[in-house]
Amino acid sequence: MMKKLPVIISPYIKTRYPYNKLKICRRCNHFTVLGDEDCPVCGKSSLLGVEQRAASILKRSMWGARVIVMLIWAISLVVSQSILQTSLSIIGGAVLLALLWTLQRRLTPALLRVELENLFHKEAYTLVAGLANDREEAIKVFHSGNKPLAYEMLREIGALVHTDQLRIEQILLLQSFMLRKDMDLMIDPLLMDHFNTDLVEYIGELAKIRRDLLKENTFRYVLLHEIQILKMEQGDNILASVAGAAVRMQRYISLYPYLIMRYAGKLPKDRFLRLYRMLQSNPEIGTGPLYEEVMRVYNEKYKWDEDFRSTGNETELK
Incomplete structure (x- = not known):
């Protein structure tokens, strides 16, 4: 390496x-x-x-x-x-x-x-x-x-x-x-039309340290090449990090619910907690397959977690 x-x-x-x-x-x-x-x-x-x-x-x-x-x-x-x-x-x-x-x-x-x-x-x-x-x-x-x-x-x-x-x-x-959060980094000018493993790995790193740089063009690129990304050694983890970055804004949750839904179970606790709270507090996005998948993961992994109970909603998916 x-x-x-x-x-x-x-x-x-x-x-x-x-x-x-x-x-x-x-x-x-x-x-x-x-x-x-x-x-x-x-x-x-x-x-x-x-x-x-x-x-x-x-x-x-x-x-x-x-x-x-x-x-x-x-x-x-x-x-x-x-x-x-x-x-x-x-x-x-x-x-x-x-x-x-x-x-x-x-x-x-x-x-x-x-x-x-x-x-x-x-x-x-x-x-x-x-x-x-x-x-x-x-x-x-x-x-x-x-x-x-x-x-x-x-x-x-x-x-x-x-x-x-x-x-x-x-x-x-x-x-x-060694990329750091305080660096002046960019992603949109580096996006290509075709699949590139180095670009995907770079997106994966940004999703961890500068998720604010990931916007619609990046999410569309990832969705377009999702199958090829999954074939990479750490492809599923990269996709989970990108899904976690999409949780940053309600707009992205509305635009890319199926991307988030497919990797909701692999989200780190803090990103899943944010997604859970956003779905609970926004009726317009708190329905459908994404909501059902989030509640399934919640009941399976976080049902008794105090951080989730503090949201004031302990509803289980029946």
Whole structure:
């Protein structure tokens, strides 16, 4: 069995959009999500956020439009043949320039998004190559022995690159660590479409130390691959831990009653007690096959337990 490492993982800094951390080099046009100031390719301190790059391009485009309007304004003044025409040209040019300026200011957020899309589309190949180079850098760090840093690098890349290969690499690194409750862990970004034993084992660990991270996507994944999970050495225990995590919220009990019902008998006492009390206190979920199974387990294992008797309900299933 592989010995797990005690490590410290830096908290993941979330941004509104995944590309907020993406940078591009002003000199060599290389993309990276890992660089701070120095470009990992040319080594120059010339990295610029992609939003700043798009804003710079947009600013030049806006000034180009303003210059064109001012040129038209100047030409109209030159060809004016009377005081009236000159006056109209001055007024019309001023109004047109003011209107253009106002529209540009109001439309700047939308225009910036369009400029970003154009940048990503135009530099698609360079972007892919840059992120592939980032992954190679992470692999080098891994081989150097700094596994926590390698995971942090892959985690940053994974916000933009959604491939199963990258997810598996992150999961394998996480599975080599001694996971703790205080760690900044995640599960949703690591879920795959197909069955993966390492992912299932990771879910099982989270169900014990960070059950709050297990949400609907995880429960659906487990249900989809339940038969394959049961074939694993500790599959039934993993499923019981996941069922125990589902007991955390009434919503999950309502959504996944049969998952909980199948493993109610294997739940730890504290999780079963919580499930028992929630069913007793919520008539809308306290009926049906799940309720019957919970009462069967209660009568079989906990009927005389003082913790359960303190709920004030000692009803037996007849």
